Amino acid sequence: MTTPLRYGFTTGTAATAAALGALLWLRGEGRGAVDVLLPDGTSLRLPLAGVRRTEEGAEAWVVKDGGDDPDVTSGLPVVASVRYADEGLTLVAGEGVGKATRPGLPVAVGEAAINPGPRELLRRHLLPLLPAGRGLEVTLSIPGGNEAAKRTFNPRLGIEGGLSILGTRGLVVPMSDEALVATIHSELSVRAAEGLRSLCLVPGNYGRSLARGLSIADERIVTVSNYVGFALEKVRDLPLEELLVVGQVGKLMKVAGGSLHTHSRYSDGRRETFAALAAAEGATATEVRDILEANTLDEAVTTTRDRPWSEATLMRGATKAAKVMSLVAPAVRTVAVVLFTLPDTVVASTATEDLIRRMGDRP
Known part of the structure; x- marks a missing residue:
């Protein structure tokens, strides 16, 4: 035992x-x-x-x-x-x-x-x-x-x-990786068994708080910690139709770069991904260097919000993160992303108003 x-x-x-x-x-x-x-x-x-x-x-x-x-x-x-x-x-x-x-x-x-x-x-x-x-x-x-x-x-x-x-x-709350993944899988299964077809995934408490601020029903919010990939693998087996992922820009920029386990022990590249996307939208070599040398991605995003390429870069990152997650769970009709910087500033969203409204409907 x-x-x-x-x-x-x-x-x-x-x-x-x-x-x-x-x-x-x-x-x-x-x-x-x-x-x-x-x-x-x-x-x-x-x-x-x-x-x-x-x-x-x-x-x-x-x-x-x-x-x-x-x-x-x-x-x-x-x-x-x-x-x-x-x-x-x-x-x-x-x-x-x-x-x-x-x-x-x-x-x-x-x-x-x-x-x-x-x-x-x-x-x-x-x-x-x-x-x-x-x-x-x-x-x-x-x-x-x-x-x-x-x-x-x-x-x-x-x-x-x-x-x-x-x-x-x-x-x-101490939990082994195996126990935490099992808990996430169980929660997803329960929500689906209750008839929910639209769920909101958040990495942690900041994401949950922001999701609530968007009027998303608590019953639809599932905390997945750093285990985005493991959660999506479970989603593949469930009859879910819509996913909204609300996460800090640093976490989800890792996903945009292809990392589905976002703990710092296993993945990084968030600055590099943001820098590459910024370069594609017109950032100069100096601006790219500043992004790579930033303390956190929150800092990089916050200090470049006035640049002409900022909005397009963040939207491109949100879109890429949604696409990466869609590849893992292709049966889900809609995967949308909301990116925010700490504590609660939304910087990009691929979610439609209708999707947010549906997520607010209590079952």
Whole structure:
């Protein structure tokens, strides 16, 4: 009998728990554990590894636990130092937490590498506890984070000085490739068995959020992670007629280049594909070189949106991605693509208004 894999929690959840513990201590409500309300509405109780007063406020820390998922942050302390400020919530990168140094990331250049999800989680837990007219400054630190970050993509992405505070749903859900593919196949089969003939595939939470923003019914959205090819192989066996794929431009530009497993361990070429398409639409050699040297494809796309070849290039990429996927699942009558840059800017779409409307119909 297979032992279930153990869930963990994200650095964003750890940071929220530590900051909450420190603020409660500052308020004279010290405790050994705190409850974090996750984005899906569930509550997670986390023990504080330590808490103490500081010269200006209080400090608490939580030991990061990634569960059975391979995670370079597991075992590291996530520390939050808090002090009252004039107004609002100010987040500061301390030891081991990186800062963004290049565009194309979910946070602006110069800001602490604390992603939007954790920022919102911190705001939601801390602001209601502040005295009227007071704000809070929170310095997040991960001792050992600078060294651990060398084993991540952060240096390549332009995040310097340490790790990122991440997490869109608050939990780390470990799954083997085989188990995850089986889950995707099962979900596709269930949707088809329920009579759905039009489905929307998304790589992850950003794609799901954008699909919902397009008014696509939740019942039609299936998360396929990096396993686009495996999902399409299952689609071949199902009576589906329409597919809408909503994905970040970096993921789907890999598909446009012929890669159907989009994890960075197995494929890349997103800049090269975009550069080749841009050259075909009239980009100069210098512009092509700039694309190839961009930090992320989001950066390359965002910084070239004013070029005369940009719109045609992105549409060509979306069309090519749709064609590659159609070759894997030829029985599907329509395969359409929506490309976006983080967090939610649509940059190209091959989907018709009628297709989007049908995807919004609840079964």
